[in-house]
Amino acid sequence: MPAVSNKGQNMPESPIRKLVPFAEKAYKANKTVYHLNIGQPDIKSPQIAMDAVTNHSLEILAYTRSEGSEGYRKKIAAYYQSKNIPATHEDIIVTTGGSEALLFAMGSICDVDDEVIIPEPFYANYNGFATASGVTIVPVISKIENNFALPPISEFEKLITPKTKAILICNPGNPTGYLYSKEEIQKLAEMVKKHDLFLVADEVYREFTYDGSKHYSILEEEGMDDYAIIIDSVSKRYSMCGARIGCLVSKNKKVITTALKFAQARLSPPTFAQIASEAALQTPQSYFDDVITEYTERRNTLIAKLEEIPGVKVGHPKGAFYCIVELPIKNSDAFAQWLLEDFDVNGETIMVAPAAGFYSSKNVGLNQIRIAYVLKEESLITAVNILKIALQEYNE
Structure with a gap:
């Protein structure tokens, strides 16, 4: 059988996407999954961009x-x-x-x-x-x-x-x-x-x-x-x-x-x-002003709620829409998989991105996750409450 390349074998898995099969199993088990793992904004794309494709003359x-x-x-x-x-x-x-x-x-x-x-x-x-x-x-x-x-x-x-x-x-x-x-x-x-x-x-x-x-x-x-x-x-x-x-x-x-x-x-x-x-490119500045106001409120809510959890340490972002969170666990890969496979709160759980994949140094960031605050504030509050309960149960 022909062999694949060493380069291909050495290609790293995405820490953001490699948990997708476990998320799909969670869906099939009728769980609601709050996605904190991927930087896909829930903000609507500018209508002017959508209209340009709809009304093209090509x-x-x-x-x-x-x-x-x-x-x-x-x-x-x-x-x-x-x-x-x-x-x-x-x-x-x-x-x-x-x-x-x-x-x-x-x-x-x-x-x-x-x-x-x-x-x-x-x-x-x-x-x-x-x-x-x-x-x-x-x-x-x-x-x-x-x-x-x-x-x-x-x-x-x-x-x-x-x-x-x-x-x-x-x-x-x-x-x-x-x-x-x-x-x-x-x-x-x-x-x-x-x-x-x-x-x-x-x-x-x-x-x-x-x-x-x-x-x-x-x-x-x-x-x-x-x-x-x-x-x-x-x-x-x-x-x-x-x-x-x-x-x-x-x-x-x-x-x-x-x-x-x-x-x-x-x-x-x-x-x-x-x-x-x-x-x-014709999107008015008001679009960005509204988006920045929304993300600022989400960030503030997220950080405040995370800092209420014992043993959690949080980076304070000044831009983008992510933060790194250090958890009182040993391995966030195992924790992230457990969240999807074996845990829920009234049929709800969360999906996070283990942070070790954001390092190239070995054995660094093993107890960290990345959270993308691209959900509405109410969903972020629910997600952090789920995380708090999950950490208690996981560490017991």
């Missing part, structure tokens, strides 16, 4: 340009310029989600066995993208005790080798919700220029910042044209996860020229989704 569903349609890229550039990010349409390649943008970035700046330093915990699929690209992730650990702030630059510099090609951050962070300050971005910018590295910033949650905080992009920092690569997506910004439209942004022409070759190899991004995404 007669042929044709390829677009490999880098995305020029009209859409010009509108994306205008959006960035409104955020003080000096991008033009020639600095942008439209991708099939932020995921493809990350794959293009790794393929464009790294060879096999090159290294990328990433503060952990980080978005779990970075592990998968790195494995698929033959890239080695070198983690630098941020800790719940200081709310997952940027580790000292000296800790990064200890890890830099001749194989190091980039620093990768997610800002605001998935799974921590941490928002890097302007000063932290400036420290990273100084370091990558000093060591001649790329700084790749996954900025898909840019719009979601709280408590008066503001997002500071790596391309707002002067002197970063040669070093900065932004990863972006419409998935979270417009609650359009199924559109699968993202982009890679860089002022470095060699990066864009190289990434375009990867884009040409997959032909083009999806046409209808680009139509919807282009229309979504």
